[in-house]
Amino acid sequence: MMDAAATEGNIRKIEWLQILGICLQGLRIAIPAAALLFIPAETVKATLNAMPEWLTTGMAIGGGMVVAVGYAMVINMMANREVWPFFIIGFVVAAISQLTLIALGALGFALALIYLNLSERGNSSNGGSKGDPLDDILNDY
Template sequence: MSIITIILIVIVAFLAGMEGILDEFQFHQPLVACTLIGLVSGQLEAGIILGGTLQMIALGWANIGAAVAPDAALASVASAIILVLGGQGVDGVSTAIAVAIPLAVAGLFLTMIARTIAVPIVHRMDAAAANAEFGKVELWHILAICMQGLRIAIPAAALLFIPSDTVANFLNSMPAWLTDGMSIGGGMVVAVGYAMVINMMATKQVWPFFAIGFCLAAVTQLTLIALGVIAVALAFLYLDLSSKGGSGGGNNNIGDPLDDILNDY
């Protein structure tokens, strides 16, 4: 692996770590992080497949109250690096997925360390704000975000300096019962993630569209792009018919359909 590739992968890992807190450009999402690492390493197809599969698993990962979800950023970056170093291409995706879930849980330890260090940083920012030293406040903000980036970049850099033969031998030595078990467990997590998303979105207005999509998904000739076009078309039809109130626009008492949907929550 060339020096340029290593630098680009570490940059992606650094951005993924920061986005785990910022949530602005979504670099920490598996689909984005794995795709970027696959792109810079010349294994774009394998990166996209790995990222898409991990994204399904990460749908159910969310911080609720004091409970911290598994670290999607570390899972994405580390599993993508292991996939690249393993040299198995698309065939190694299932093994990389099996490694990703334990890495996501292990990432909670790094998250705990970073958040513990952030406590005195917050106190320093408070002291700077009390003295109207806004430049120092901005500086501490930047340092705190960079610390989150290093939380992922340092483990990523460490993985990159492991010989590829060692990684390949480790992946090949994993027994089938372990990889198969982790794949099954990952599939169960995907189902739970979908259930949580549906539970948040489910209203009497959207259930018919869910049923239509469920039936259309069984048509194997339809691609994801075709399903997306159908979904957008149905959404426009629903909004248009709702605004007209089913009576050609003659009922002026019909409100905005978006307001009706929001009121159901």
């Protein structure tokens, strides 16, 4: 319907369809959340325990796939030669330690700040941030 409205040039219809889509997404979250407020915890626990093993195993595998797809999406969006060293450092640290995701996120944030600080110092003699591809990418957003 949005494509048809765009073809017609009807911006108002596109806006209303967008609002409708957002409301439907809200209902998609709100209805199950509200249902959980009224369903006793014992009922939910019994339902989960009644699920066959093949289903719970499949859901566990699917959950692992979500993580892999998430990493692939991040790498796909940010893959360039300036950030590959940070990906490598992150994966090595994640593999050799028992750090939590919060600790890994803090480490990644610290590395990003170090990189930005060093790139600013390196470009200060040039009179600006020209020549820094990462800075150019960030400024385009």
